Amino acid sequence: MDIKDIIKEENLVYSKTKLMTDNVLSYCPGCGHGTAHRIVMEIIDEMGLQSNTIGIAPVGCSVLAYDFMNIDMIQAAHGRAPAVATGVKRTWPDKTVFTYQGDGDLAAIGTAETIHACNRGENITIIFINNGIYGMTGGQMAPTTLEGMKTSTSPHGRDLKKMGNPLKITELIAQLPGTYYVSRQAVHTPAAVRKAKKAIRKAFEIQQENKGLTFVEVVSNCNSGWKLPPVKSNQWMVENMFPFYQLGDIKVDGELVK
Amino acid sequence: MGELKLMKGNEAIAEAAIRAGVDAYFGYPITPQSEVIEYLTYEKPEERTGMVVLQAESELAAINMVYGAASTGKKVLTSSSSPGISLYQEGISYIAGAELPCVIANVVRGGPGLGTIQPSQADYFQSVKGGGHGDYRLLTLAPSSVQEMADFVELGFEIAFKYRNPVMILTDGMIGQMMEKVELKDPVPRWTDEQIQEISGSWATVGKPANRERNIVTSLYLDSAIMEQHNHHLQAKYRQMEAEEVRYETFDTEDAEYLMVAYGSSARIAQKSLTLARAKGIKVGLLRPITLYPFPAKPLLDLVPQLKGILSVEMSAGQMIEDVRLSVECKVPVVHFGRFGGIIHSPEEVLEALEQKIIGG
Ligand SMILES: Cc1ncc(C[n+]2csc(CCOP(=O)(O)OP(=O)(O)O)c2C)c(N)n1
Ligand code: SF4
Numbered sequence: 215m216d217i218k219d220i221i222k223e224e225n226l227v228y229s230k231t232k233l234m235t236d237n238v239l240s241y242c243p244g245c246g247h248g249t250a251h252r253i254v255m256e257i258i259d260e261m262g263l264q265s266n267t268i269g270i271a272p273v274g275c276s277v278l279a280y281d282f283m284n285i286d287m288i289q290a291a292h293g294r295a296p297a298v299a300t301g302v303k304r305t306w307p308d309k310t311v312f313t314y315q316g317d318g319d320l321a322a323i324g325t326a327e328t329i330h331a332c333n334r335g336e337n338i339t340i341i342f343i344n345n346g347i348y349g350m351t352g353g354q355m356a357p358t359t360l361e362g363m364k365t366s367t368s369p370h371g372r373d374l375k376k377m378g379n380p381l382k383i384t385e386l387i388a389q390l391p392g393t394y395y396v397s398r399q400a401v402h403t404p405a406a407v408r409k410a411k412k413a414i415r416k417a418f419e420i421q422q423e424n425k426g427l428t429f430v431e432v433v434s435n436c437n438s439g440w441k442l443p444p445v446k447s448n449q450w451m452v453e454n455m456f457p458f459y460q461l462g463d464i465k466v467d468g469e470l471v472k
Numbered sequence: 473m474g475e476l477k478l479m480k481g482n483e484a485i486a487e488a489a490i491r492a493g494v495d496a497y498f499g500y501p502i503t504p505q506s507e508v509i510e511y512l513t514y515e516k517p518e519e520r521t522g523m524v525v526l527q528a529e530s531e532l533a534a535i536n537m538v539y540g541a542a543s544t545g546k547k548v549l550t551s552s553s554s555p556g557i558s559l560y561q562e563g564i565s566y567i568a569g570a571e572l573p574c575v576i577a578n579v580v581r582g583g584p585g586l587g588t589i590q591p592s593q594a595d596y597f598q599s600v601k602g603g604g605h606g607d608y609r610l611l612t613l614a615p616s617s618v619q620e621m622a623d624f625v626e627l628g629f630e631i632a633f634k635y636r637n638p639v640m641i642l643t644d645g646m647i648g649q650m651m652e653k654v655e656l657k658d659p660v661p662r663w664t665d666e667q668i669q670e671i672s673g674s675w676a677t678v679g680k681p682a683n684r685e686r687n688i689v690t691s692l693y694l695d696s697a698i699m700e701q702h703n704h705h706l707q708a709k710y711r712q713m714e715a716e717e718v719r720y721e722t723f724d725t726e727d728a729e730y731l732m733v734a735y736g737s738s739a740r741i742a743q744k745s746l747t748l749a750r751a752k753g754i755k756v757g758l759l760r761p762i763t764l765y766p767f768p769a770k771p772l773l774d775l776v777p778q779l780k781g782i783l784s785v786e787m788s789a790g791q792m793i794e795d796v797r798l799s800v801e802c803k804v805p806v807v808h809f810g811r812f813g814g815i816i817h818s819p820e821e822v823l824e825a826l827e828q829k830i831i832g833g
Contacts, residue, residue, distance in 0.1 A: 264679075264680055264682075265679045265680060265681045265682065266679045267679055267680075268544070268677050268678070268679060270540070271690075277692060278692075280686070280688045280690065284680070284686055285679075285680050285686055286677035286679055286680045286686050286687045286688070287677060287686065287688050287689070288539075288540060288543045288688075288689040288690075289570075289688070289689065289690035289691070289692055290536065290539070290540075291536060291539075291562055291563060291566050294532065294533070294536035294539075294563070297528065297532070297533040297534075297536035297537050297539075297540065298537070298539055298540035298543070299540060300526070300533075300537050300540065301496070301498065301536065301537035301538060301539065301540025301541035301542075301543075302540040302541060302543065302544055302677075304496060304524045304526060304537070304541065305495055305496050305524055305541045305544060305546045305548075306544055309678070309679055326529055326530060326532070326533065327529070327532070327533050327536070330528075330529035330533065
């Protein structure tokens with residue numbers, strides 16, 4: 215049998231969603247950003263929302279998300295994506311609006327915008343990629359950087375006394391009445407991807423019902439910033455990030471998960 | 473004739489916005505302009521026209537809400553005063569870079585720093601010369617009456633959409649707070665989704681239909697060759713504004729040997745000084761720039777042959793004077809007069825400066 219006999223429509227088990235463009239991803243090979251992009255776009259596609267969706271790209275490695283996501287998109291200033299999304303959603307309440315932000319963007323410079331958009335219960339979805347570091351600018355310390363973790367601005371490891379504690383912003387915003395669904399996921403294994411996709415789909419479904427803000431954190435790797443090969447970086451993430459940033463739903467149907 | 477009302481300048485901006493079919497207002501309270509958002513929240517424009525009004529958590533959030541809504545082709549207004557406008561600068565630079573239309577009112581107060589809540593014209597450089605980062609320009613309108621506070625909202629949106637550029641209404645605490653008779657235009661409905669599609673469908677991010685490429689609102693061009701191209705495109709737009717949007721007004725310039733140049737509140741005061749001077753037989757005129765960018769350089773230069781001296785009058789330590797000097801190409805002496813830091817000069821003080829610094833000097 216020739217390979218050509220196998221490449222047939224009925225044998226197709228997977229194809230790239232047409233909501234991802236053919237542009238070459240600018241992410242480092244092994245980085246979780248690409249997978250996270252793909253599942254968000256698969257969901258928009260499966261829900262038939264392409265013509266109704268506006269995405270907000272942050273400042274960070276995913277600043278160019280609009281090159282890869284085949285939807286209308288707005289590039290926001292560093293940290294301001296939730297305010298930009300508010301401006302869109304308030305004037306187009308029937309559209310689906312989401313932000314896609316890194317931890318520096320969402321939990322440092324944009325903390326106020328994050329908390330207040332959550333507190334107002336804006337009917338938007340926030341996808342939060344937590345890789346514990348500033349990827350784009352070359353691996354500086356983020357608010358989410360773990361204790362003792364080495365970055366270019368905590369070269370001797372994060373010292374909690376001097377540099378403060380890693381911020382669990384997701385637990386923090388889950389306390390606010392404006393958030394309706396809050397979950398923490400990962401995309402490092404096929405099983406994790408399936409779970410993350412389910413959570414993100416749920417977030418977008420709730421948005422259609424205008425029940426409040428939905429927020430999905432994806433704990434992800436930054437193999438370049440962490441200075442580890444991709445597979446090792448994922449192992450490191452499982453061993454070090456997951457014990458602190460525990461995966462699973464944090465708030466469901468407006469109620470904190472016990 | 474439209475409806476006549478006695479209103480504060482700040483209220484006139486708010487009422488004119490509802491009547492001009494503005495889609496959204498985002499802002500954060502600050503004296504001396506909080507009446508804008510207070511009037512809007514009291515008036516329930518969501519019931520009158522469907523206009524959205526939202527008090528943001530900060531000026532950073534407010535200007536980025538403006539950026540978001542403006543990205544979708546909506547007519548978006550915001551207002552603030554000096555310290556708040558300083559916080560807007562990053563957002564304004566993004567809005568200019570991404571070529572979005574919007575109208576921003578700055579009801580200027582004395583500075584620097586927290587300054588004072590009294591009127592000032594010391595934010596001229598900030599709005600006319602940049603303020604935020606990068607090579608960009610704001611179309612800057614300077615109302616000198618409550619009537620113009622109302623009229624410039626509509627005019628502002630007209631030119632903001634013509635050029636896809638932010639428009640600044642540069643006013644101050646005096647015009648924002650004072651009450652005058654104002655004729656309000658009859659309300660026009662907000663644009664329908666179909667009209668937005670027609671007017672801004674080629675660039676606005678309202679959801680990608682199957683039959684067009686995705687629309688992207690961004691000011692990022694990592695390839696510097698493309699970034700330079702984008703800058704050339706912006707500059708061409710600014711040259712067009714300079715050719716087509718200059719607005720100004722003159723008083724008693726026909727036989728004038730001396731000229732006062734003043735905008736906004738200072739122009740109102742200078743009008744009185746003009747009457748006082750003419751009563752004394754002094755042949756003085758007044759040129760009031762209505763657009764500060766683009767500045768009325770040519771009309772000023774055209775007056776030069778008949779002039780012996782120019783008094784640039786502003787409530788600052790001397791900012792507009794730089795544009796006056798550039799306009800007249802050093803062919804006639806230009807001197808500054810103005811009180812500042814929240815003090816408003818009197819017509820008599822202006823006359824005295826004219827007599828001592830220009831005629832006597
Ligand atoms: C106002 C402003 N400050 C700083 C920067 C520089 N900057 C760009 S990306 C970034 C950090 C991004 O980190 P994160 O949000 O964690 O995203 P990642 O790159 O890790 O995906 C910083 C500090 C900027 N572009 N704008
Ligand atoms: S720097 Fe880190 S976050 Fe950025 S693309 Fe590379 S691996 Fe991903």
